Amino acid sequence: MRIVEDLRAELGDRIVTEPQVLQAMRTDRSGWVGPGTPAVLVRAASVADVQAVMRLASVHRVPVVPRGAGTGLAGGAIGTEGAIVLDLSGMRRVLEVDVQNEVAVVEPGIVTDDLAAVLAEHELWWPPDPASRAISTVGGNIATNAGGLLCAKYGVTRESVLGLRVVLADGTLIGVGRRTVKGVAGYDLTALMVGSEGTLGVVVEATLKLRRISRDPVVTIGATFPDVIAAAAAAAAITASGLRPAALELMDAATCTAIDDLLQPSAEYPVLAGRGAFLLVRTDSAAAADEAALAARLIRHAGGEPEVSTDALTGERLMQVRRSAHPAYARLGEVLIEDVAVPRSALPAMFAATERIGASHGIPIPTIAHAGDGNLHPNLVVPPHLAGEPGHIPDVVWSAADELFHEAIALGGTLTGEHGVGILKRRWLADELGGDVFALSERLKAAFDPLNILNPGKVL
Incomplete structure (x- = not known):
C-alpha cells in the first residue's frame, strides 16, 4: 500500500506490518475482535511522529486508530480494516512535576501506576483511580474519561485535567486548556477532548491537576449483607446522608464467590463466598472516624454487618479484593463487561432489574458497582454451550445487554459511566442522546475531522 511506503520512508523502523502484530490490534481487553485487519502499526515516539502519521x-484518506495499552472495554481502540493503528504507549515520559502549583505534565503513554510512583516521591497524587491502573495509560484514561474506585469523592478524569496538546486530523498541533486552576477564556475544548475516544484528535501531552498526599486518618469498612438489594439500599442511604466516602464499592454474591475462587482467602483476605453482598466503604478525612461510625450505623439499619478497621494494611487488602473482580470474572469464561450508571437513589432498582434480566435470559450477570456515584458494571457471562470463537457474543447476551441499557436510561441513567461507547455501544447512543443532540454531535465530529479519518466507526 502506498500509505505504508510513505510512512516507512518518513518513520523507518517505527512501522510494523507483521501479520501477527496486526492481528493483536484487532481486539482490546473487552475481548471483542473486530472484523477487519489494520494495514499498519506505527509505534510513535514523539509528537513529530504523530503529526507525520x-x-x-x-x-x-486512511483511517487512524489511536491506541495506548489496549485495556479498553468498549472496543474504542480496536484496529479496523485498512487502518493505521497509532500506538502511543512508547510516549511515556513525565515532562514536569510542578510541586508548588500541584501540576504535572506527562505524555499519554505513561501507565497510571507508574505516574503514581513518580508523584509519590513529591508527596503528590493524581486522583483518577481505575481498577486497571496497573496496566492502563493516562492517555487511555483521558480518552474515556475514566473514573474508578475513588471518583465518588475525587471526581473522574475530566476534573483532573487542566490542559492538553492535541494533534488534529490534518497534523496540526494545538494546545487547549491552561495551567491555572481557574480559566474561562473561550470554549472548554479540554473538557470536550476528554472522553472523545480519539475521534476528535490525538492527545500527545496532558497537564494534570494534582493533590497533596493527605496525612488524615483512613478508616475502612467491610460489610456483608443478606442480599444485594439491601446492600444497594445501604449505599444509597450513605450518599443521601451527605457522606462522601473516598470509596463506596458494592459486590454481589456471584462476584464474592468469583473473587474467593481467585484469591483463595487466607488470613490476608476475608471470606466472601456465601454472602449475599459485600460493601466496601473508605473514609479519609480529619473526621474519618466519625464518618465511618455514621456509615456503620446506616449499614446496620439496612441489615448489614459492618467490620470497621483503622489498620492501613487491612484497608489496602480490602481494596485489593475489589480490584480483583475483573481477573476473577475472566476465569468464568467469555464475559461481556458492561458499564451503566444511574442516579444513586436508583441503585436498588438497577440491581433488581439486573437480577430479573439475567434470570429471564438464563445469563449469569455478576455485578460490581462504584456505588458512591451509581456506576454499575454488570458482567454478562456467555453460557459455555453458546461460546464460539473468541470475541463472538451470542444474540441472547446482546438481548440481555439491550434490556440493561434501556433500563438504565429509563431510570434516568446512562449507557456508560466510564468505559466509553467505542464500537460496542454505538448502536444505542442515539437512544440516550435523542435525535437532535446526536445530529449535533455528528456536526461537531465533522468540524474536527472533515475527512472522517480519526477512529471512524467508534462512538457515532
Missing part, C-alpha cells in the same frame, strides 16, 4: 493519513 496524521498528515499522511489525511493525504491518503
Whole structure:
C-alpha cells in the first residue's frame, strides 16, 4: 500500500506490518475482535511522529486508530480494516512535576501506576483511580474519561485535567486548556477532548491537576449483607446522608464467590463466598472516624454487618479484593463487561432489574458497582454451550445487554459511566442522546475531522 511506503520512508523502523502484530490490534481487553485487519502499526515516539502519521493519513484518506495499552472495554481502540493503528504507549515520559502549583505534565503513554510512583516521591497524587491502573495509560484514561474506585469523592478524569496538546486530523498541533486552576477564556475544548475516544484528535501531552498526599486518618469498612438489594439500599442511604466516602464499592454474591475462587482467602483476605453482598466503604478525612461510625450505623439499619478497621494494611487488602473482580470474572469464561450508571437513589432498582434480566435470559450477570456515584458494571457471562470463537457474543447476551441499557436510561441513567461507547455501544447512543443532540454531535465530529479519518466507526 502506498500509505505504508510513505510512512516507512518518513518513520523507518517505527512501522510494523507483521501479520501477527496486526492481528493483536484487532481486539482490546473487552475481548471483542473486530472484523477487519489494520494495514499498519506505527509505534510513535514523539509528537513529530504523530503529526507525520496524521498528515499522511489525511493525504491518503486512511483511517487512524489511536491506541495506548489496549485495556479498553468498549472496543474504542480496536484496529479496523485498512487502518493505521497509532500506538502511543512508547510516549511515556513525565515532562514536569510542578510541586508548588500541584501540576504535572506527562505524555499519554505513561501507565497510571507508574505516574503514581513518580508523584509519590513529591508527596503528590493524581486522583483518577481505575481498577486497571496497573496496566492502563493516562492517555487511555483521558480518552474515556475514566473514573474508578475513588471518583465518588475525587471526581473522574475530566476534573483532573487542566490542559492538553492535541494533534488534529490534518497534523496540526494545538494546545487547549491552561495551567491555572481557574480559566474561562473561550470554549472548554479540554473538557470536550476528554472522553472523545480519539475521534476528535490525538492527545500527545496532558497537564494534570494534582493533590497533596493527605496525612488524615483512613478508616475502612467491610460489610456483608443478606442480599444485594439491601446492600444497594445501604449505599444509597450513605450518599443521601451527605457522606462522601473516598470509596463506596458494592459486590454481589456471584462476584464474592468469583473473587474467593481467585484469591483463595487466607488470613490476608476475608471470606466472601456465601454472602449475599459485600460493601466496601473508605473514609479519609480529619473526621474519618466519625464518618465511618455514621456509615456503620446506616449499614446496620439496612441489615448489614459492618467490620470497621483503622489498620492501613487491612484497608489496602480490602481494596485489593475489589480490584480483583475483573481477573476473577475472566476465569468464568467469555464475559461481556458492561458499564451503566444511574442516579444513586436508583441503585436498588438497577440491581433488581439486573437480577430479573439475567434470570429471564438464563445469563449469569455478576455485578460490581462504584456505588458512591451509581456506576454499575454488570458482567454478562456467555453460557459455555453458546461460546464460539473468541470475541463472538451470542444474540441472547446482546438481548440481555439491550434490556440493561434501556433500563438504565429509563431510570434516568446512562449507557456508560466510564468505559466509553467505542464500537460496542454505538448502536444505542442515539437512544440516550435523542435525535437532535446526536445530529449535533455528528456536526461537531465533522468540524474536527472533515475527512472522517480519526477512529471512524467508534462512538457515532
